[in-house]
Amino acid sequence: MELITPGIGLIFWMTISFLLLLYVLGKYAWKPIMKALRKREDHIEDALQAAEKTRQEMKELKSEHLRLLAEAKDEKDKMLRDAKAIKESIIEKARTEANTEYNRIIESAKESIHFEKMAAITDLKNQLAQLSIEIAEKVLTEELSRTEKQKQLINKLIDEVEIN
Amino acid sequence: MIFRRMLSKTQGLFIAFPLVILSILFVAPSPVLAAGERQAHSEEAAHSSGRGKESFNAGTMIIDHVVDAHEWHILSTRTRHVSIPLPVILVDEGKVHAFMSSRFHHGHASYKGYKLETEGKNKGKIVRVIGDSMEADPNAPLPLDLSVTKNVLALFISCILICIIFISVAKAYKKREGHSPKGLQSLLEPVILFVRDMARSSIGEHHYERFLPYLLTLFFFIFLNNLIGLVPFFPGGANLTGNIAVTMVMALITFIITTFIGNKNYWKHIYNTPGVPWWLKVPLPLMPLVELMGVFTKPFILMIRLFANITAGHIIMLGFISLIFIFGNMNIFLGYSVSIVSILFAVFMGLLELLVAFIQAYVFTLLSSLYFGMAMEEHH
Numbered sequence: 102m103e104l105i106t107p108g109i110g111l112i113f114w115m116t117i118s119f120l121l122l123l124y125v126l127g128k129y130a131w132k133p134i135m136k137a138l139r140k141r142e143d144h145i146e147d148a149l150q151a152a153e154k155t156r157q158e159m160k161e162l163k164s165e166h167l168r169l170l171a172e173a174k175d176e177k178d179k180m181l182r183d184a185k186a187i188k189e190s191i192i193e194k195a196r197t198e199a200n201t202e203y204n205r206i207i208e209s210a211k212e213s214i215h216f217e218k219m220a221a222i223t224d225l226k227n228q229l230a231q232l233s234i235e236i237a238e239k240v241l242t243e244e245l246s247r248t249e250k251q252k253q254l255i256n257k258l259i260d261e262v263e264i265n
Numbered sequence: 266m267i268f269r270r271m272l273s274k275t276q277g278l279f280i281a282f283p284l285v286i287l288s289i290l291f292v293a294p295s296p297v298l299a300a301g302e303r304q305a306h307s308e309e310a311a312h313s314s315g316r317g318k319e320s321f322n323a324g325t326m327i328i329d330h331v332v333d334a335h336e337w338h339i340l341s342t343r344t345r346h347v348s349i350p351l352p353v354i355l356v357d358e359g360k361v362h363a364f365m366s367s368r369f370h371h372g373h374a375s376y377k378g379y380k381l382e383t384e385g386k387n388k389g390k391i392v393r394v395i396g397d398s399m400e401a402d403p404n405a406p407l408p409l410d411l412s413v414t415k416n417v418l419a420l421f422i423s424c425i426l427i428c429i430i431f432i433s434v435a436k437a438y439k440k441r442e443g444h445s446p447k448g449l450q451s452l453l454e455p456v457i458l459f460v461r462d463m464a465r466s467s468i469g470e471h472h473y474e475r476f477l478p479y480l481l482t483l484f485f486f487i488f489l490n491n492l493i494g495l496v497p498f499f500p501g502g503a504n505l506t507g508n509i510a511v512t513m514v515m516a517l518i519t520f521i522i523t524t525f526i527g528n529k530n531y532w533k534h535i536y537n538t539p540g541v542p543w544w545l546k547v548p549l550p551l552m553p554l555v556e557l558m559g560v561f562t563k564p565f566i567l568m569i570r571l572f573a574n575i576t577a578g579h580i581i582m583l584g585f586i587s588l589i590f591i592f593g594n595m596n597i598f599l600g601y602s603v604s605i606v607s608i609l610f611a612v613f614m615g616l617l618e619l620l621v622a623f624i625q626a627y628v629f630t631l632l633s634s635l636y637f638g639m640a641m642e643e644h645h
Binding site: 103104105106107108109110111112113114115116118119121122123125126127129130131132133134135136137138140141144 | 331388411412413414416417420428431432434439442443457458461474477478479510511518572576
């Protein structure tokens with residue numbers, strides 16, 4: 102029977118102690134704990150939202166980045182293409198110039214060869230004439246040393262003149 | 266993350282709730298009865314064997330361990346009792362008497378006209394004696410006993426312990442603001458959050474914060490005292506949460522809060538329950554009577570459930586230990602062999618009681634918060 106009969110003394114002390122405990126814990130434990138917990142939860146919530154926002158931004162940034170990259174690639178391609186064109190035009194130009202120069206040199210070489218040839222021919226002609234004269238002189242001298250022959254020649258020459 | 270899941274489990278609990286209540290109501294008293302039967306058996310055994318030098322009465326031993334006392338008994342040898350004397354405070358006929366319980370010499374002496382009754386219906390209480398004799402005065406009323414008994418001392422110790430634990434945790438929160446919990450703080454934080462989420466789901470988002478201090482205090486008070494009660498040595502061992510006075514005070518506070526915060530809708534549900542045929546209300550107010558009874562049975566059940574569960578656990582444990590001595594009185598070797606089984610069962614019960622310690626604290630707090638939630642529910 103004692104087991105199920107509440108004792109007055111214990112009820113008295115329990116009421117006092119429990120209410121006091123409620124007050125002390127409520128003021129010095131639960132209040133700061135709950136405040137800190139709520140603060141931390143808000144903080145975590147904020148951090149998660151910030152992370153989500155950053156992720157979104159990163160995504161945008163990445164697409165921007167990709168766009169820039171594509172642009173840069175295009176630019177590079179264009180530059181390469183241009184460079185190639187320039188290179189080709191330079192080579193072409195050089196080739197043309199070289200051709201012209203070559204032709205000019207050939208032309209001038211031909212000209213000078215022709216000139217030289219003509220000079221040589223003239224010289225040869227002159228020398229030939231000189232030589233012919235000398236030969237003729239010598240022959241004549243030889244021929245005309247004999248009177249008979251002289252007479253014969255003169256006659257012949259006269260004859261020729263007469264015919265003419 | 267785990268507690269979010271547990272939250273959904275608590276919602277599932279609402280469905281299983283009536284079942285839980287029923288099972289607790291039906292199961293809880295049965296160990297008490299079983300233990301009572303065992304007492305009867307053991308008394309018989311103790312009497313019939315009669316070979317032991319001092320006959321061992323298991324029933325008396327168990328009840329003595331479960332109820333309150335004016336001294337904190339530590340151990341007894343054949344020649345003397347070792348116990349901590351506690352202050353006795355009596356208010357009788359407008360006068361206050363205060364002295365140490367050691368004056369009673371464990372019930373063998375009277376002091377200032379009072380003695381500790383060891384027999385009869387007032388056993389364990391302090392009664393007035395005739396003159397300086399050891400004979401109780403049958404006509405004198407019982408003095409108002411406000412003594413610091415074993416349970417009161419256990420109550421003080423546990424209150425101080427709870428204050429130390431939670432104020433230091435609160436300090437840790439202030440010191441490590443915005444950081445992850447550490448040490449004791451991280452041990453208790455999940456439990457605090459568990460109670461908070463439970464209160465939120467059963468009271469509702471708008472009002473639950475008002476009741477958190479009470480619910481948290483209630484939960485940790487019951488839980489810690491259940492655990493301390495399982496420790497067999499001083500300062501444990503007092504059956505505080507298994508004392509009906511203690512559970513009564515807590516149930517009464519829940520009842521008072523529920524009654525005071527009850528809104529129009531709550532009282533309307535009691536006096537004029539909607540959705541019930543009119544002939545259940547007029548001319549015989551059957552439904553209002555049932556509902557009004559429910560207002561009182563709810564806290565009453567709270568009181569009985571915690572008391573019965575914890576006391577039953579203690580009784581079963583003590584019963585297993587008693588078995589050793591009952592059989593030991595018959596034959597010393599029988600006692601030794603039974604002790605192996607008894608200890609194994611007692612250990613098993615101890616583990617079960619650890620679970621019960623948590624479950625009962627949880628159930629008491631959950632039901633309190635559900636009653637608050639019901640009292641504040643708006644019409645929908």
